[in-house]
Amino acid sequence: MTDEYEHYEAVVVGAGPGGAAAAAALAKQGVETLVLERGTEAGSKNVSGGLIYAEKSAPYTIDSLFPDFREEAAERPVGEYYMHNIAGEKVKTFDLNKIHHHDTEWCDAVLRRHMDSWLADQVHELTRETGGGLLTDVRVNGLLREGGQIVGVTCDELDPIRADVIVAADGVNSELARDAGLMDWEDPEEWFQGVKAVVEMDPEVINDRFDVSPEEGVAHLFGGDLFQNVRGGGFLYTNEGSLSIGTVFHLDSLADERAEPHELLDSLLTHPLLDQWFQGEYDEREYAAKLVPDSKKVAHPSPHRGRLLLVGDAAGQMQAQGPIIKGMNHAVTAGGLAAEAYQEAKTRGQPEAAGALYEQKLEDEGVMKQLRPQRYRVTRFVSESPPVNWLGEKVLNSRVGGVGIKAFGGLLERSFNSPFVLGMAPDTKLTYVTAPARIGEVLGTPVTAENDIEPPELDDRIGDLTYNVGDPHIEVLDDSFEASGLAVTACPVSAKGFGGGCYREETVQTNGSTERKVSLDTQPCVECGTCAIVADTHWEHPSGGKGVEYKQG
Amino acid sequence: MEYYGGVNDETLRPPTVWYTDRVEINMHMVVLTKGVPDFREGKVSFDEDGHLERGKTPTVMNPNDKIALRAALQTKVKHGGTVSLMSMGPPGYKEILQEGMREVYADDLYLFSDREMGAADTWATAMTVATGIEKLGEEPDIIFAGFKTADGETGHTGPQTNWCLDINENMTDRPLITHVISLDIDEDEGIVRAKRLVEGDVSEIETIEAELPAFVVTDPEFVANYRRAEYRLRYRDLREETQERAANLDLDEDVTVWNHEDLNLDPDFIGLDGSPTIVAGVDPIPKGPSEREAQMITPDDQEGMEAVLEEMQQFVAGD
Ligand SMILES: Cc1cc2nc3c(=O)[nH]c(=O)nc-3n(C[C@H](O)[C@H](O)[C@H](O)COP(=O)(O)OP(=O)(O)OC[C@H]3O[C@@H](n4cnc5c(N)ncnc54)[C@H](O)[C@@H]3O)c2cc1C
Ligand code: SF4
Numbered sequence: 108m109t110d111e112y113e114h115y116e117a118v119v120v121g122a123g124p125g126g127a128a129a130a131a132a133l134a135k136q137g138v139e140t141l142v143l144e145r146g147t148e149a150g151s152k153n154v155s156g157g158l159i160y161a162e163k164s165a166p167y168t169i170d171s172l173f174p175d176f177r178e179e180a181a182e183r184p185v186g187e188y189y190m191h192n193i194a195g196e197k198v199k200t201f202d203l204n205k206i207h208h209h210d211t212e213w214c215d216a217v218l219r220r221h222m223d224s225w226l227a228d229q230v231h232e233l234t235r236e237t238g239g240g241l242l243t244d245v246r247v248n249g250l251l252r253e254g255g256q257i258v259g260v261t262c263d264e265l266d267p268i269r270a271d272v273i274v275a276a277d278g279v280n281s282e283l284a285r286d287a288g289l290m291d292w293e294d295p296e297e298w299f300q301g302v303k304a305v306v307e308m309d310p311e312v313i314n315d316r317f318d319v320s321p322e323e324g325v326a327h328l329f330g331g332d333l334f335q336n337v338r339g340g341g342f343l344y345t346n347e348g349s350l351s352i353g354t355v356f357h358l359d360s361l362a363d364e365r366a367e368p369h370e371l372l373d374s375l376l377t378h379p380l381l382d383q384w385f386q387g388e389y390d391e392r393e394y395a396a397k398l399v400p401d402s403k404k405v406a407h408p409s410p411h412r413g414r415l416l417l418v419g420d421a422a423g424q425m426q427a428q429g430p431i432i433k434g435m436n437h438a439v440t441a442g443g444l445a446a447e448a449y450q451e452a453k454t455r456g457q458p459e460a461a462g463a464l465y466e467q468k469l470e471d472e473g474v475m476k477q478l479r480p481q482r483y484r485v486t487r488f489v490s491e492s493p494p495v496n497w498l499g500e501k502v503l504n505s506r507v508g509g510v511g512i513k514a515f516g517g518l519l520e521r522s523f524n525s526p527f528v529l530g531m532a533p534d535t536k537l538t539y540v541t542a543p544a545r546i547g548e549v550l551g552t553p554v555t556a557e558n559d560i561e562p563p564e565l566d567d568r569i570g571d572l573t574y575n576v577g578d579p580h581i582e583v584l585d586d587s588f589e590a591s592g593l594a595v596t597a598c599p600v601s602a603k604g605f606g607g608g609c610y611r612e613e614t615v616q617t618n619g620s621t622e623r624k625v626s627l628d629t630q631p632c633v634e635c636g637t638c639a640i641v642a643d644t645h646w647e648h649p650s651g652g653k654g655v656e657y658k659q660g
Numbered sequence: 661m662e663y664y665g666g667v668n669d670e671t672l673r674p675p676t677v678w679y680t681d682r683v684e685i686n687m688h689m690v691v692l693t694k695g696v697p698d699f700r701e702g703k704v705s706f707d708e709d710g711h712l713e714r715g716k717t718p719t720v721m722n723p724n725d726k727i728a729l730r731a732a733l734q735t736k737v738k739h740g741g742t743v744s745l746m747s748m749g750p751p752g753y754k755e756i757l758q759e760g761m762r763e764v765y766a767d768d769l770y771l772f773s774d775r776e777m778g779a780a781d782t783w784a785t786a787m788t789v790a791t792g793i794e795k796l797g798e799e800p801d802i803i804f805a806g807f808k809t810a811d812g813e814t815g816h817t818g819p820q821t822n823w824c825l826d827i828n829e830n831m832t833d834r835p836l837i838t839h840v841i842s843l844d845i846d847e848d849e850g851i852v853r854a855k856r857l858v859e860g861d862v863s864e865i866e867t868i869e870a871e872l873p874a875f876v877v878t879d880p881e882f883v884a885n886y887r888r889a890e891y892r893l894r895y896r897d898l899r900e901e902t903q904e905r906a907a908n909l910d911l912d913e914d915v916t917v918w919n920h921e922d923l924n925l926d927p928d929f930i931g932l933d934g935s936p937t938i939v940a941g942v943d944p945i946p947k948g949p950s951e952r953e954a955q956m957i958t959p960d961d962q963e964g965m966e967a968v969l970e971e972m973q974q975f976v977a978g979d
Binding site for chain 1 (some may be wrong): 887888889890893896897917
């Protein structure tokens with residue numbers, strides 16, 4: 108009897124917002140639910156920039172499932188939202204409050220270690236009542252199949268487990284989505300890379316320097332020419348007693364430009380504009396990085412296979428609406444809908460229809476429309492094509508363009524505030540670099556302050572992180588520089604000429620000729636997922652409780 | 661059902677999984693422990709001559725006993741039952757029992773303590789502990805002890821306790837399994853299956869089976885294994901519940917203290933008086949000449965004991 112596999116009605120993989128929402132919704136409907144999380148505590152593996160939205164139109168919000176969420180798990184409510192268009196030391200600031208408040212019930216800054224571990228406690232209580240519960244330190248390593256059908260999951264730490272429904276909420280680089288053949292990790296164009304520093308700052312100092320009350324927070328976004336032509340931008344959010352400052356770049360652009368992610372972050376941190384907030388003091392609590400899927404390209408239209416339902420980043424449901432990043436809220440919605448779909452399907456006596464029903468709900472509730480706007484699909488082909496871009500750049504950079512920007516400065520600010528325009532915005536240098544830089548140049552005023560803070564060196568950033576080193580979890584399949592060389596720069600904890608990171612470039616002498624190779628040491632790996640895409644690797648997550656442990660997230 | 665943390669919502673489905681799959685055989689386990697000086701950096705205190713200052717060094721639970729406690733907890737998680745943590749020592753040892761409960765697990769705590777029991781060697785300790793176990797009434801299915809104590813003690817207490825139990829007619833003889841690194845109970849067969857290090861050597865591992873009840877001495881290499889989610893969930897429940905219990909422990913109320921009268925022990929057989937071990941420095945004690953005739957002394961009073969000591973004097977000089 109005890110040799111048989113265990114069975115739970117539902118198994119939820121991952122205890123981020125998506126998994127927490129799915130598990131809570133399942134448990135509230137009385138479904139026996141087991142949640143498996145690989146981190147040593149929920150949140151210890153997770154990074155976000157940090158604004159969680161509750162959208163008015165969403166069928167589920169985090170506080171609808173966890174009523175005390177804002178009080179217990181969040182940092183400051185964020186009411187103000189600004190975009191700084193930067194050209195050298197010239198800056199033009201747009202007020203983006205309109206887009207920020209569009210369809211927004213509320214929006215709070217969060218730190219993921221605290222948020223996710225709080226959620227996990229609630230989830231454990233709820234699921235325990237149904238005979239399940241939440242376990243940390245368990246890594247699911249694949250799908251259990253029988254006769255070709257998915258019937259459960261396999262784990263590093265546990266014997267296989269059967270389930271009637273499996274919710275994969277295992278985030279970006281979902282091993283389950285890959286195992287099911289629903290996602291591949293091939294194309295850098297489909298991903299962003301986010302890098303972030305959490306910076307210590309006293310609550311009173313924050314109130315003072317950001318001109319907010321203790322119960323208020325603010326968001327600042329940054330775009331323009333400060334990121335060496337790499338497509339993307341920066342953010343700064345106020346927490347209770349710290350700041351979250353980071354960058355999000357298109358992975359293809361980052362890799363192609365051979366830019367160093369930590370240097371791009373430093374470009375932001377040391378820009379004169381930030382001196383008003385740092386005033387010469389800089390104390391970094393944590394450096395972190397993670398990939399972010401681009402829903403416009405990878406939100407799976409049919410995120411299920413058999414008993415397996417994908418939720419959140421695992422399904423590519425991460426929406427970049429111009430500078431606004433919405434992943435956590437969509438993960439929550441999707442988790443709620445997946446639970447609802449399973450319960451409905453079961454009531455109808457067809458639990459196997461849960462996946463199809465889930466897909467339908469994502470469509471009916473308008474989630475898919477947000478994630479993959481039709482407008483983007485229609486306009487992308489034209490606007491991302493090189494001639495159009497070339498033309499756009501020419502116009503913007505011309506004197507005529509400058510005149511236009513001057514004349515239409517207000518209109519530009521309004522279009523940044525339009526979800527319609529942002530949904531259409533192409534992923535080109537034009538939108539991310541040229542336009543903001545040009546706006547800054549034409550409309551901006553110079554910042555005269557001197558920002559002389561010194562962010563930590565990469566080896567100190569690595570040294571400050573906590574690791575529980577296990578077996579290597581990434582294997583380089585092709586170590587030639589052509590195949591895997593991009594990782595040397597794109598890996599956020601590696602750098603050209605730096606020996607203490609994960610990826611290193613080496614020259615090997617063979618029969619008189621020299622070859623460029625890469626070598627890998629996974630010890631300082633922060634599991635961001637970048638080299639799964641830009642290098643030729645066999646990439647897995649470390650076993651439960653192993654690898655990096657974020658304290659902030 | 662207490663296990664479900666006081667949830668009594670009828671709308672919820674009855675718990676199914678662990679309840680149907682788990683085999684409740686309600687094992688009773690006893691774990692033996694003792695206090696040792698806290699050797700951790702910054703805690704331990706030495707005098708000018710480099711001697712340990714017991715008074716100034718805090719006493720903590722022998723780390724190896726926590727490993728024994730983990731083995732007992734694993735058994736409880738998988739098969740149900742109760743874990744009694746037991747020690748002999750001064751009243752301050754209640755805190756050591758509490759520590760064991762907080763950091764690992766225990767259902768109930770027993771301390772054998774009074775002045776008569778002081779300064780006992782392993783043999784006298786074993787005698788006292790064995791009597792305590794007998795007094796529990798119901799015979800434990802498994803008695804666990806940790807490997808050697810951290811203060812350079814002999815590692816004899818465990819095995820000697822078992823001998824004391826063996827010579828006790830009221831108790832079943834039990835196999836002694838030492839250097840255990842992993843453990844499973846086969847409920848159907850009523851046996852314990854253990855992996856152990858042969859001669860304590862990490863390179864040689866054997867699997868053995870023994871009938872219950874048994875006496876298990878865990879090796880520092882012991883690892884509990886929980887390869888089913890239901891075990892880990894139950895483990896989590898038990899840990900949370902005991903940590904709370906340990907934090908709110910009333911040392912006077914919640915620790916059962918038995919003195920030599922409670923145990924019906926003759927003071928002459930316990931404590932210093934009942935300790936045949938004589939510490940004679942670090943040199944080995946030479947064996948007595950084998951042709952010598954055995955001399956029988958009954959050490960049941962002061963005089964008898966003195967005679968024993970006198971007889972032994974000649975062998976302990978060390979040269
Ligand atoms: C720098 C940065 C900034 C961002 N900013 C924002 C923002 O401001 N607002 C916003 O809404 N979103 C933001 N995002 C995106 C957001 O973090 C994600 O969209 C969101 O976390 C997705 O939630 P999820 O539940 O799907 O996955 P996750 O939060 O990633 O959770 C997945 C969980 O599954 C666990 N797991 C993974 N694999 C396994 C396995 N094999 N076995 C067991 N457990 C496993 C992980 O440990 C993790 O706990 C940002 C992301 C980054 C990197
Ligand atoms: S080794 Fe790969 S997964 Fe690890 S931090 Fe570097 S790029 Fe990210």
